Amino acid sequence: MHIADQISQYLLSGLSTGAIYALIGVGFAIIHNSTGIINFAQGEFVMLGGMLTLFFLTALKLPLLVSIILAIAVATLVGIAFERLAIRPMKNASPISLVIITIGGSILIRGIAMLIWGKDTHALPTFSGNDPIQLGEATILPQHLWIFAVTVIVIICSKLYFNYTISGKAMRACAYNSRAAGLVGIDVRRMVLFSFAISAAMGSMAGIIIAPLTMTSYDVGIMLGLKGFCAAIIGGMSSGLGTVFGGIILGVLESLGAGLLSSGYKDAIAFIILLIILLVRPQGLFKKGDTERV
């Protein structure tokens, strides 16, 4: 196997893991952009997506598509309940205390999931078979195409939503200045609730389409959430292309690092990049100082 073939496989592997990180990262960005907080429970929505689908599929014996829709619906309800019960009652809380609340919330959700579904790892069936697709000397799986497709659709939809609908624009207004947004008649609290619902739906969708590849268990959310957070930071908390590039850069560097340097330092490489970016360009790679946030 020539080095060029190897590198093409590393790039392709990195691209497919990167797309997963990006999809999770966008959820972080949406909540951050409408509330100014980082929702560390985002990884748990990813877990809920996979586990709920599995639950509907195996325990209730529903077809795959119905299970997926129900899983997204339930995860979204959990997101709404989370905002109502944990975030909204905290009037005038500083963003940092809200961030800490989300960490607590994530531990609670993980604990409940463990009690209900146990500690085992489970596999979901793939959507369209397991036969690898050959691209030159490199291969990917059909499930990766699903991930790419869903990522692209999500990015396009969020772009359209935030730029062309009233509620999307209202959400952006809250991000700029929630007080001013309130003064012009936008219901800020409703927008915050919306943002939690959207990002819970998005996180659970990410969890569902990646579960056939990565498998799922009550604690998958921790690492995936962290990687998604990295992607969002690299992308400067943009809910569009910035985070997608952030995720892909992270995934590709991880895979090149594991392949060309040493697999023992794979995660170290990713987190060192995150630290460097936070030090050198805290606003993210793709942002020119303080401009728009969505």
Added chain:
Amino acid sequence: MRKIVVLVFSLVTLLAATIAMAAEPVRIGALFAVTGPASFLGEPEKNTLEMLVKETNAKGGVEGRKVELVVYDTQGDVTKAVQLANKLIKNDKVSVIVGPSTTGETMAVIPVTEKEKVPLISCAAGVKITEPVKKWVFKTPANDHVAAEKILIHAAKLKQKNLAIITVSDGFGSSGREQLKALAGKKGFRIVADEVYGPKDTDMTAQLTKIKAGKPDAIICWGTNPGPAIIARNVRQLGMKIPLYMSHGVASKKFIELAGADAAEGIILPAGKLTVFDKLQKNDPQAKLLRDYDQAYRKGYGVEASTFGGYAYDAFLLISNALKRGATPVQLRDGIEQAKRLVSVSGIFTMSPADHNGLNLSAFEMVRITKGDWELVK
């Protein structure tokens, strides 16, 4: 007169003491991680031990001696394990301790039992528990290097020269990695790739691409679920046709379920005999015991018996075998050390002052996964 009274009195007390000793039940202490992250070990261990004690007492005990069991849950916590070990020895006055479930806890408890001179039969696999040998410490799971050797013997039979290893970056993986590298060197193999992955990693194609470039004759993967299942799928994705070995860490049906029957097809691994008890030859000395254990466990707890519960089974058998010699900690220790060809779940134990594990290569069977089921490799 007074002398006679003293004499009679002391005779009576002596007699009473001997009678009391003969009838006195033996008290076994157990430390298992019944809850917490290692509960997959502790729960079947506790269930097995309770089941065996109940069975034995129903039959009238060992040599007429009833068995009392005191089980504490360490939650996999090292500090708790040490506290509870002290409690077992000082408050409950147990004669022998079974457990703890993990290597870390065992290493922490060893100084306590060595000091108090109470035999400890650990259910953890770490090689450092019994190497070097400690006077009061035994363990029932086979050492990692036995499994590693089993794999390498099979690889040598197929005339494989260049091996690639991919191990998980936790305690189990790094121990396996050391053993594999040391043994491979001794047996004349060449390690052409030495990769690691994190326990929570979701894609190992990068490591495997690097392995593919090294052109090995076979890959050995060392880890516990779910990593090895992902590796099995990735190997298939990359179209690699060379043999893939797994460790005994995934010798359960769960692995086949996670990897999928397609990706698991053809994988070879060393498995404890309990995994394949229904496929053993009729004259296998362990076959009957394994079947009985599995049936009893299913009846009692509704799930199949696991290798981990088997570790506690071994410990109980070692103790009841030693009880023939007496029930004091010293007598038990000597009895356990003198166990010869004791047929149990994990293997056939032959202890000696130089070997406090007592298992050899026969503890594992090499199995191949065929159509989602195990098949013995001849």
